[in-house]
Amino acid sequence: MTATAGLALDGLTVGYPHRRVVHDASFAVPRGSVTAIVGPNGCGKSTLLRAVARLHQPDFGTVRADGHGLWQLTRRQAARHVALFPQAPRAPEAVTVAGLVRYGRHPHQGLLRQWSREDERAVHEALEATGTRALAAERLDRLSGGQRQRCWLAMVLAQQTPVVLLDEPTSALDLGHVIDVLSLVRTVAAAGRTVVMVLHDLASAARYADTVIAMKDGRVIAQGAPPRDIVDGPLVKELYAVQADILTAPGDAAPIVVPRAPGA
Incomplete structure (x- = not known):
């Protein structure tokens, strides 16, 4: 892990009995940055976050937060390094x-x-x-x-915690609340924390994250910083089997994903 990495995964492989869900995931997230993980339903995004948060033990690989091997710590010790906002909190x-x-x-x-x-x-x-x-x-x-x-x-x-994990923090929110939450995420990162979040909206991920990581079938298939380096029509087609045009926002040059109508 580099000196500036807040979170680093090396060869993380996670599964359930008779089924492998995450395959050999490796990436590093700089301290004080926002990374968004995107991909279709069932591609392993939430399982990956749960393995990082010590809620699902990986089969192979390592997870390090601020230099600490999380699976070598007690659960309480790890909870001082990584916090998880789950997908359906109770x-x-x-x-x-x-x-x-x-x-x-x-x-x-x-x-x-x-x-x-x-x-x-x-x-x-x-x-x-x-x-x-x-x-x-x-x-x-x-x-x-x-x-x-x-x-x-x-x-x-x-x-x-120095690392914050957010699993679909904007689910079921209207547009105003989505902007509020994602703006807060940026504020949290600006204060020095490392944020990794799962998002379904590729356009929001590209606008509010410093890095986008794309997953499909349990594998990281692309990652880019800034996100505009990888968010394009071929990636949208590979992830979601949808043809899309990628426009550029006039204010901040963030990519805007516009799906094409069937047959267009």
């Missing part, structure tokens, strides 16, 4: 927003270290960063989908 019934965000401090607790001012400050900063401070006393299950998404992000940020 909270205890009737938990408040503040109660949820406090769960992010669990890896920092122990017999000799109880709740502290540092923990309280981390929770406060996470609520502020996600714009959820006014919701702190509200029950999570009574909030809108967009509000709940930001609250889960606050919990991940409160964990204060």
